Amino acid sequence: MSKPALKEVTSKADHITPHWHQNAKEIQKFGTVISDMPIGLDESARLEITGRLNVLLADTASLRDLYKKSHWHVSGPTFYQLHLLFDKHFGEQVELVDGLAERIQMLGGVSIAMAHDIAETTRLQRPPKGREEVPVIISRLLEAHKIILDDARKLAKRASDVRDDGTNDLLISDVVRTNEMQVWFISEHLVEMPLVFAR
Structure with missing residues (x-):
């Protein structure tokens, strides 16, 4: 292979090398909204709602992770059912996190x-x-759900206003309904019921 051909190969390889050492200023600061969005909602309303949605998003992401921790750490006679249930709830919270962030x-x-x-x-x-x-794991999860449900209902009312x-x-159809269903499923595990003989 002649030297010019080798030079040509080298330049082609340089052309496809990733340029990964890049930095630039943020294109939008956290806590702001784009001023002119053609969606029929004024800037001040969008600024208020996105601020409150971010707090709800943080709580929902924390609950998501709390479900995964609970999935890993649960033990005892109900291990199998709770291990699976907590993972199912984790997946549903993942979807809520994505929905809130996208909104x-x-x-x-x-x-x-x-x-x-x-x-x-x-x-x-x-x-x-x-x-x-x-019982402590479930109580902790229920307290988290209560905080999220209270806030989601208040924010839904404000969004309507x-x-x-x-x-x-999004808040009523997805966040409230999903959290209510999860509360029902896990709270039933704290009800004392006989396993073999009725009282």
Whole structure:
């Protein structure tokens, strides 16, 4: 192979080399909304709703992770059913996280995303790193659901007041209904019932 041919191969290889050492300024600051969005909602309403949605998103992401921790750490006679149930609920919370984040983006905002930012924002109580007994795990999950449900209902009402029907629909149809169903499923595990003989 002649030297010019080798040079040509080298330049082609340089052409496909990834340029991965790049930095630039943020294109949109967190806590802002795009000023002119053609979706029929004014900037001040979108700014308020996205701010509140980000807090709900942080709580939902924390509950999602709490379900995965519970899935890994559960033990005892109900291990099998709770191990599977917690993982199912985790998957449903993953979908809610995605829906909330995408709604914030649709409104022209910036959705919270990274674990450290979520940890700073969430209102859910932080669990210990270690394992807990099943009744404590479930109680912790139920408390998280209560915080999210209370907030989702209030925010749905506010969204309706400012004519943000898309956010209202997401909150009622997805967030409230999913969380209510999950509360029902896990709260039944705290009811004391006889296993073999009726009382």
